[in-house]
Amino acid sequence: MSDSQNINRSGMSRRQFLAGTGALGALGLSLPALLAACGGGDGGGAQSLFFENWPLYIDPTEGDTLGTVDRFIKATDIKMTYTEAYNDNNEYFAKIQPLLGAGKKIEPDIIAPTFWLAGRLLALGWLEKLNLDKIPNAANLVPGMQNPTWDPTGEYSLPWQAGMTGIAYNIDVTGRELKSTEDLFDPAFKGKIGMLTEMRDTIGLIMMNLGKDPSTVASFDDASGAFDKLEKAKSDGQVRAFTGNDYTDDLVSGNFAACVGWSGDVLQLQKDSPQVRFVIPEEGGTRWADVMVIPKGAKNTDAAAEWMNFVYDPAQAAQLSAYVQYLSPVSGVQDELAKIDPELAGNPLMFTDDATSSRLRSWATLSEEVEAEFDAAFSSITGA
Amino acid sequence: MTTAVPVHPAQRFGANADRVGLGALIVASSCLVALGAGWVDGVLRPVVVLVFVAVVVGVLVLVVIGGPQARRLLAPYGLLQPGILWLALFFLAPVWSLLRISLSTKPSRFSVDYSFSWAFQNYSRAFGEFGTQFRHAFVYAAVATVFTVLIGYPLAYVIAFRGGKYKNILLGMVVIPFFTSYLIRTIAWSTILADRGPLVAVLNDVGLVRLFESLHLMNNGQLLNTPAAVIGGLTYNFLPFMLLPIYVSLEKIDTNLVDAANDLYSNSTRAFRKIVLPLSIPGVFAGTLLTFIPAAGDFVNAQFLGSPNTTMIGNSIQDQFLKQNNYPVASAMSAVLMVSIASLVLIYTRLFGTEDLT
Numbered sequence: 103m104s105d106s107q108n109i110n111r112s113g114m115s116r117r118q119f120l121a122g123t124g125a126l127g128a129l130g131l132s133l134p135a136l137l138a139a140c141g142g143g144d145g146g147g148a149q150s151l152f153f154e155n156w157p158l159y160i161d162p163t164e165g166d167t168l169g170t171v172d173r174f175i176k177a178t179d180i181k182m183t184y185t186e187a188y189n190d191n192n193e194y195f196a197k198i199q200p201l202l203g204a205g206k207k208i209e210p211d212i213i214a215p216t217f218w219l220a221g222r223l224l225a226l227g228w229l230e231k232l233n234l235d236k237i238p239n240a241a242n243l244v245p246g247m248q249n250p251t252w253d254p255t256g257e258y259s260l261p262w263q264a265g266m267t268g269i270a271y272n273i274d275v276t277g278r279e280l281k282s283t284e285d286l287f288d289p290a291f292k293g294k295i296g297m298l299t300e301m302r303d304t305i306g307l308i309m310m311n312l313g314k315d316p317s318t319v320a321s322f323d324d325a326s327g328a329f330d331k332l333e334k335a336k337s338d339g340q341v342r343a344f345t346g347n348d349y350t351d352d353l354v355s356g357n358f359a360a361c362v363g364w365s366g367d368v369l370q371l372q373k374d375s376p377q378v379r380f381v382i383p384e385e386g387g388t389r390w391a392d393v394m395v396i397p398k399g400a401k402n403t404d405a406a407a408e409w410m411n412f413v414y415d416p417a418q419a420a421q422l423s424a425y426v427q428y429l430s431p432v433s434g435v436q437d438e439l440a441k442i443d444p445e446l447a448g449n450p451l452m453f454t455d456d457a458t459s460s461r462l463r464s465w466a467t468l469s470e471e472v473e474a475e476f477d478a479a480f481s482s483i484t485g486a
Numbered sequence: 487m488t489t490a491v492p493v494h495p496a497q498r499f500g501a502n503a504d505r506v507g508l509g510a511l512i513v514a515s516s517c518l519v520a521l522g523a524g525w526v527d528g529v530l531r532p533v534v535v536l537v538f539v540a541v542v543v544g545v546l547v548l549v550v551i552g553g554p555q556a557r558r559l560l561a562p563y564g565l566l567q568p569g570i571l572w573l574a575l576f577f578l579a580p581v582w583s584l585l586r587i588s589l590s591t592k593p594s595r596f597s598v599d600y601s602f603s604w605a606f607q608n609y610s611r612a613f614g615e616f617g618t619q620f621r622h623a624f625v626y627a628a629v630a631t632v633f634t635v636l637i638g639y640p641l642a643y644v645i646a647f648r649g650g651k652y653k654n655i656l657l658g659m660v661v662i663p664f665f666t667s668y669l670i671r672t673i674a675w676s677t678i679l680a681d682r683g684p685l686v687a688v689l690n691d692v693g694l695v696r697l698f699e700s701l702h703l704m705n706n707g708q709l710l711n712t713p714a715a716v717i718g719g720l721t722y723n724f725l726p727f728m729l730l731p732i733y734v735s736l737e738k739i740d741t742n743l744v745d746a747a748n749d750l751y752s753n754s755t756r757a758f759r760k761i762v763l764p765l766s767i768p769g770v771f772a773g774t775l776l777t778f779i780p781a782a783g784d785f786v787n788a789q790f791l792g793s794p795n796t797t798m799i800g801n802s803i804q805d806q807f808l809k810q811n812n813y814p815v816a817s818a819m820s821a822v823l824m825v826s827i828a829s830l831v832l833i834y835t836r837l838f839g840t841e842d843l844t
Contacts (some may be wrong), residue, residue, distance in 0.1 A: 192809045199811060203598035226596055275681075293706040293793070294681070299809075336794050342711050344794055356682040357710065474595055481810050482615065484794065 150181040151405040154210035156392065157186040157347050158367050159263065161425030170422050174412050180405045185210075190299050190346035191219045192477075198397070202228040207399035211406045214262045214392045218302065221252030221467065223395060229258045230396040236407035239414035244433045247391060251467055260410050261431035263366065264391040266451070266462060267303040268382040270349075270363025275356050283311035283383040286360055287331070292340050296352055296361030297332070299344045301480040302465045304362050306388040308332055310463065316388060317463040322475045333483050344484040353378055365451050366428035380451065382461055389462040391431065427452055503556040506548065507563030514541045514567070515574035522579025523586075542567075581824075588817035600814060608818035616802050616819060620826070622788075623799040626713070627781035630720035634728035634777050635770060637721070642729050642769075643762075646736035657733070664726055669786060675719055676790045679710040711793040719787035724780065728773035735769030736762070771838060779827055799823055 163169040168176065171184045188194050194215065198208050203226075215223065223229050234240055240260060247264065249256045271280045275294065286295050286307075297304045306316045308328035319325055335341050342358060350367055352358040354375045368380035396406055412418055413432075420438030423430045424446055440447040450458050468476060517538035520526050526534050545567075549560055588608055590600035645656045663671065678685055686709055689695050698704040703714045739762060747757040785800030792798075799819065806816035 190809075196808050196811050199596065200598055203596065222596070293708055293711065339705065339793070339795060341794050342708075355680055357680055470595060477810070481805065484805075 148179060148181050149402060149405045150183070151212070151402050151409055152183045152185075152210045153212040153214075153394075153409065154185050154187055155214045155262070156188045158350065158370050159186070159214070159392075159426055159428075160184065161422055169425075170413065170418065173418065173421075174409060177412065178405075178408055180408065182405075182409070188214065189348060191216050192299070193346065195219060195222075198228075202226075202398060205399075207401075208397050210397065211400040211402045212394050212396060212409065214394050216300070216302075217250060217252065217259075217261075217391050217393055218465065218467070218473075220259050220393045220395050223397075224253060224258050228398045230398055230400055230403060231257050232260065232396065232410065233403055233407040236404065237411045237414065239411045239432075242414050242416060242419075242432045242434060244431055247431050250391075253393075259393040259395050260414070261391040261393045262413075263426060263428035264389065264431055265428040266365040266382060266387050266389055266454075267298075267307060267362060268365065268380055268387040269307075269360055270353055270368045270378065270380050271360035272353055272356050272358065272377050273379055274377045275359040279379070280360055280381055281384050283307050283385055285383075286362070287335055287340060289340075291359040292338070293342050294357070294359035295335070295341050296349050296358040297341050297344050297484075298349065298362045299346050299484055301476055302390070303364075303388065304332065304344075305329065305476070305480065306463070306465060307362055307383065307385075310386040310388070311383070313385070315463055316465045319466050319468070321472060322479070325476065326479075329479050329483065336483055364428075366426050369427035369449075369451060370425070382451075382458065384461075386461040386463060389429075389464050423452065429454065503548070503552060503559035504563070507545065507560045510541050510545045511563050511567060511570055514538055515570050515578075517541070518571055518574040519579045519582065522575050523582045584817045584820060587813050588821050590814050592812075592814065596811070605814060608814045609822065611815050612818040612822050616799060619797050619799045619802045620822075622796060623782045623823075624826075624830075626717050626720060626788075626796075626798060627778050627784075630717050630724060630781050631728075631774055631778045633717070633721040634725050634773070638725055638728035638773065639732055639766075639770065642733040642736055646733055646739075647741075660729055661726055668723060672719055672723065672786050672790050675715070675722070676710055679715055679791070681708055681710065683710075685709060710791060711796075713792070713796050715791040716788050716796050716798075719791045720781045720784060723784075723787065724777040727776040727780075728770075731772040731776065732766060732769040735766045735772075739765050767838075774834070775831060779831065782827055783823060 160171065161169045163172045171182055174180070175182050194213070198213075201208050202223075220229075232240075234257065237260070243256075243260065247261050250259075253259050269280050269283065269286065271285075273279070276285075276291065285291070286297075302316070305325055305328050308331055309316050309319070309325055312327050312331065314324055314328065316325075332341075343352065345352065345361075347364075347367070349358065349361050349363060350371055353361055353363065353368075354371060363380060365380055368378055371378045394406075394410060396403055400406065413422065416432055416434035416438045419430055419432035420435045420442060423435050423439055424443055427446070427449070429452060436447050436453050446452060454462070517534050520534055521531065521538075545560070545564065549557055549564065552560065586602055587600050589605050590602045590608075591605045593599065593601055641660070645653055645660075649656050677683060680686070686707070689698060689704075689709075690707075695704060695707055698709075699707075703709070703712070705712045709715060743761050743765075744757050747761050748754070752760065782798075783800050785798060785804050788796055788798040788801050792801075803816050803819050803823070806812045806819065810816075
């Protein structure tokens with residue numbers, strides 16, 4: 103909702119530019135379609151595809167450089183709609199739950215929930231199987247991400263991007279480099295700290311700050327210290343807001359001195375706002391993946407397969423990575439990226455070395471009861 | 487030779503038309519409540535729809551074929567019908583659903599169905615966990631209402647009595663900003679009040695930050711995300727709802743009364759206190775209701791201008807409905823909010839209410 107307060111002016115112009123090229127593209131597309139209609143049609147019929155994704159998660163068309171969506175449209179003639187309405191996992195789940203739960207369809211053909219929510223959707227039986235026969239490039243999925251515990255056969259999901267949760271900060275406001283999660287609790291930044299409404303991101307960092315490991319968490323007791331610490335920070339007025347992906351606005355404008363943030367977002371923002379920095383705290387950060395899944399009853403599963411195959415081609419994935427700067431799930435991207443931008447190919451926030459990897463943890467899968475306990479405790483703090 | 491004059495059925499009906507009208511109204515509105523609240527499903531649903539349509543059409547037919555007497559008796563029920571049916575479908579049915587869900591439990595965490603089970607624990611959660619948010623809602627809304635009176639009354643007074651030929655332009659200037667979306671206006675405030683925004687910069691330059699901090703208008707050098715910002719947003723957003731009713735009641739006042747008071751050696755303060763103020767109280771009363779009630783349930787201002795420590799009950803209800811998927815507790819909170827606002831308004835009406843509303 104608060105996207106409209108976007109201070110990031112060039113971001114707006116990029117989007118407007120995209121809309122403009124989209125309109126031009128539509129004009130270009132509609133002409134042949136009109137001619138085809140006059141010619142009596144060959145029965146091919148333009149396929150369409152709707153992908154609802156998180157903000158700052160794709161390379162837009164800039165000047166002569168086509169973005170991934172436009173390259174895909176050009177290559178396949180599939181009419182693709184790409185939206186950025188996914189701001190928060192719980193919020194999105196609440197939006198689709200009444201429909202999918204009642205056996206109705208939702209509009210998007212592909213959505214990109216975070217892995218734990220994808221696991222929940224799968225357990226509820228709300229996902230379609232991927233047509234892996236039509237996605238030969240799925241073989242390029244990096245070995246470490248194949249067959250995750252929540253989708254053991256790997257038939258329902260393909261990661262879109264992976265990333266890291268750490269500390270994002272605006273050095274104009276902090277006046278110093280930050281190193282530790284403890285800096286979020288520094289009284290000097292009272293009322294200028296942002297936390298994410300994503301429980302795993304916020305609590306995960308605080309747990310690691312307290313020396314607990316989210317990858318082995320089994321019961322609420324393991325994390326209760328982190329909840330207490332967050333509760334205290336909130337009542338002391340340390341926390342300015344709990345936000346979804348829209349934390350980027352407050353970070354750039356300086357309302358947040360520092361916040362819990364996602365690696366690629368911050369790297370992208372740096373292009374226009376060099377004052378924004380990202381660091382994996384010395385206590386460690388968390389690692390996650392947002393995965394492409396097809397909601398039950400989606401119409402365009404073939405087009406979805408074609409899209410997934412397209413973005414799993416290392417050459418395409420490298421162009422995407424060059425822009426979004428997250429951890430790519432496609433193997434071979436680093437070599438392709440070295441051809442476009444050798445500096446990025448050596449960026450440890452995009453291609454983690456062993457030293458960095460050893461500081462990252464992924465959340466354990468929580469059982470339904472434990473997750474409910476975590477969510478309830480978290481929502482009572484985030485204020486709601 | 488006397489032949490029994492056959493009584494026309496329409497004439498016989500004529501005498502009982504009012505009972506028929508009342509019956510039709512009750513049946514039709516029950517049908518709508520049953521449909522809206524989901525009392526019937528499966529094959530029963532089309533049956534109820536048919537009954538509803540038959541009753542409404544039946545009444546219309548009776549009006550057409552019935553005599554003048556029948557028409558006269560049916561008229562009040564006919565005129566009531568649209569309003570009552572509207573309330574049945576859009577007030578009674580939803581309130582019934584709300585109360586039902588507020589006493590239900592979810593069979594499983596992600597279920598879309600609710601089973602009714604007299605689950606009063608939803609209400610104890612609503613009271614127990616969200617006391618602070620209820621308090622915020624009522625305090626912020628009350629303070630904002632007082633501010634809208636303090637700002638709105640003098641403004642309405644000037645426009646009504648001193649506006650002259652600019653009256654309409656002045657009123658327009660009050661109303662025109664509100665042609666923009668509520669959300670956009672509130673988000674615009676969050677840009678104006680931002681830490682690196684224009685206002686904070688000016689306050690820093692002028693050196694008023696200390697003063698503002700001591701007045702609790704600022705916290706940690708911030709204007710945004712403070713209770714003052716939330717109250718300010720509410721005041722700004724609800725000002726027209728206070729100003730317009732006050733303006734209407736001031737506008738109606740016969741200025742000859744003020745002249746008469748002056749002729750009787752009253753000074754202008756006394757004339758205002760004895761003549762203008764009492765006659766404009768209905769406007770203040772209506773404005774208070776129009777401001778306080780929506781402000782107490784508002785969540786937009788606290789969302790964009792507040793912090794995690796200024797959440798109002800509207801935010802909590804929204805969060806429970808739209809993020810936690812906890813419809814039973816959210817419904818219980820909504821029911822508590824409705825009842826508390828209703829009782830506050832009732833008390834207020836008893837204490838200050840007038841016969842003449844506007």
